[in-house]
Amino acid sequence: MPITLYIVRHAKAEDRAMFMADHDRQLTPDGIIAAARMGRYLHQKGIQPDSIISSTAPRAKDTAKVVAEQLGYDLAQIRLDEKLFDGGPKAYLAAINALPASTQSAMIVGHNPDVSYLAEFLTHQNIGSMSKGAVIAVTFDNLNWAEVSGRTGSMEFQIGPKQLPHND
Template identity: 45%
Template sequence: MYIRAKTIENMNKTLYLIRHATAEDGGNTPMFRDFDRELTSTGIIESARMGKFLEAKGIKFDLIVSSAAERAKATAKIFAEQLHYDADAIVIDDAIYGGGPRSYLAAVNQLDESVSFVAVFGHNPDITFFAEYLTRADIGGSMDKASVVILEFDDIKWAEVSSKMAKFLGYHSPQNITHS
């Protein structure tokens, strides 16, 4: 189980699904693994901007879980920095990369009840499919890079999370946010 106890057990849960930011193009070279793609300068800026946006909204994560792929981990670390979250406390879940939407569900279902505000960093198309699976919302086919879907679960445990159980609270991307 993922544990980072900071909150008292709360039956209301908030899940932030975050797609990794813009990464370098893998090209067609067999020496270049998709798993190892790093963020571009644009991706770094997108991540910092979105992290700062959430910080300005007063968001505090109890736990951050990330795919093991380099671009997702880097995105999570930049968000963590902006949100004053210890980057060394990020939980890396190897199953999320390439594991399909079921791997996201497994990650959520095994969350400890002591955490109420959780961010999961991952990849398209799986993270978009997962967001739509949890809600009745149409995310629009594909989450933008570095975008955030915010979902809420009322009066259930993480282990009970399943299809169409989430309330869609919002979708934010670097293209549609403003800072005051």
């Protein structure tokens, strides 16, 4: 049975202020709305991840929470991983490889360029730069999470907030 990974780039965040650490940037109101719309879209597609992992940065963590709320996911179960902020694609792969074998689908929420590089590494597709709030679904056949690596996944879909239907 295939396992599925949903790679999510955090939604639109405030610009970096002169005295603000990059880590501490917050979602904008538009970012919150886009994350909610994306979560609702995923819910309508019947997507219900067993596990959600997020960067500790507020813009990623809050994107994860808003999407999780729309999916009916228990917010207390979101796992925060500080290595996903500035840890590079290897940190994302380590978090994925550590998922329990019982997990059928997982969502990882983080930052560019790492999430775009991760999607390209896993699928060997030219993804380009994921837009803010975008989701890429990758499936892996006959693998467990510890075996997930380069070129082992197939991209099922890629969608950003601007591509969502407006009748939600």
